[in-house]
Amino acid sequence: MPSLEDELFPSTPGKFKIERAHTMNRQFHRCFASTSTMFLWALFLIALTASYLSFQSFVDSGSRYLSASWGGIQWEKQVRNSAQIHRSGGMSVLVTGAAGFVGSHVSLALKRRGDGVVGLDNFNNYYDPSLKKARNSLLNTHGIFVIDGDVNDARLLDKVLDVVAFTHVMHLAAQAGVRYAMENPQSYVHSNIAGLVTLLEACKSANPQPAIVWASSSSVYGLNEKVPFSESDRTDRPASLYAATKKAGEEITHTYNHIYGLSITGLRFFTVYGPWGRPDMAYFSFTRNILQGKPITIYRGKNRVDLARDFTYIDDIVKGCLGSLDTAGKSTGSGGKKRGAAPYRIYNLGNTSPVTVPTLVSILERHLKRKAKRNVVDMPGNGDVPYTHANISSARSEIGYKPTTDLQTGLKKFVRWYLSYYGYNHGKPVN
């Protein structure tokens, strides 16, 4: 007698033939059996598909839950608390790149004067993320909550702007660095162009629309030879992809101002330096190498001319950022519709007194009480420009910007911070 299994799953055609010789009743039974087989199979497949789909969604939501750094009641509470304004006439500011150099300083300054601040930072590893984490801890101790997220995350931005009706966005998140653009060009497009557009899209749809102040760069002047650099000078000859993405940002923000009525202020920062600075910048890496007895490479321009920068101290830049926020007129649109003309402004934030790179090294040597091992080479074609020099008359008259720190004084403060942060005592590492 064939087993039930044999009945349902005939294994060979021969066997099937023998079975066919049996009675009609038997055939009917077989037919019924094969229909129910198909039915059972269909049921089985449906159940399998359903359980696969629900398992997938369980895995998805589980991993979202595990990896999510945002969302939920507790998270919303932290965002709202951090955004709370503690002075009359104060503002609530979303600071992107808050764990970065300029971002952390601006966030602290805003908080100190009673404004509400929420940070956003993706803590990427362009340079040592532990420095970003340390800045973040400092912000946390001052009651500033920094969301771990990316400006390319449209859902996150919509959510944040929904939870808090920010009056301003200080957009400092970016891929910085002039020479790194030759190594990783896509990172500049990703952060400085795609990320900027994602942020502007979120801001244009927000209700109310915040006013936006964002970081452009002195590098937009590129091959401009007229000095000092004025905002009305040519900026159509960038020398690096970094500069080109910042220049593109100026054009992109203009369209959002024009179409959607977003209030825009672009700040052209001139080689910002100071405590808690960026380790990829010359003054920072020179300090590290001098202390470790390693050589430093100093680039030299055409005809053996020294390169020069309008180095600008962080505290002056912070004042320029706050002045820009304070004077930024309102965005006029709502729900993605323009209701009238809104301000579109661009300012140089420099120091107005360029210093050559060899002089920068000499100042560091004095503060560190160590001689640098200088290796002077001709400037490679890497996107660098020979000099920068800001004309700041517009920023002075319109936002009250007035830099007061010379390079000597600023580097002294930087060196003091560096030695303490990295555990040096009288120029020697503390064990």
Ligand SMILES: O=C(O)[C@H]1O[C@H](OP(=O)(O)OP(=O)(O)OC[C@H]2O[C@@H](n3ccc(=O)[nH]c3=O)[C@H](O)[C@@H]2O)[C@H](O)[C@@H](O)[C@H]1O
């Ligand atoms: O104003 C800006 O918009 C930009 O400023 C900053 O760019 P830069 O002015 O290029 O600063 P930085 O790297 O400190 O090099 C300073 C000088 O040292 C020279 N330099 C550099 C490295 C080196 O090893 N040797 C050297 O001679 C070098 O040739 C240069 O002459 C920001 O990094 C950038 O993100 C952007 O914000």
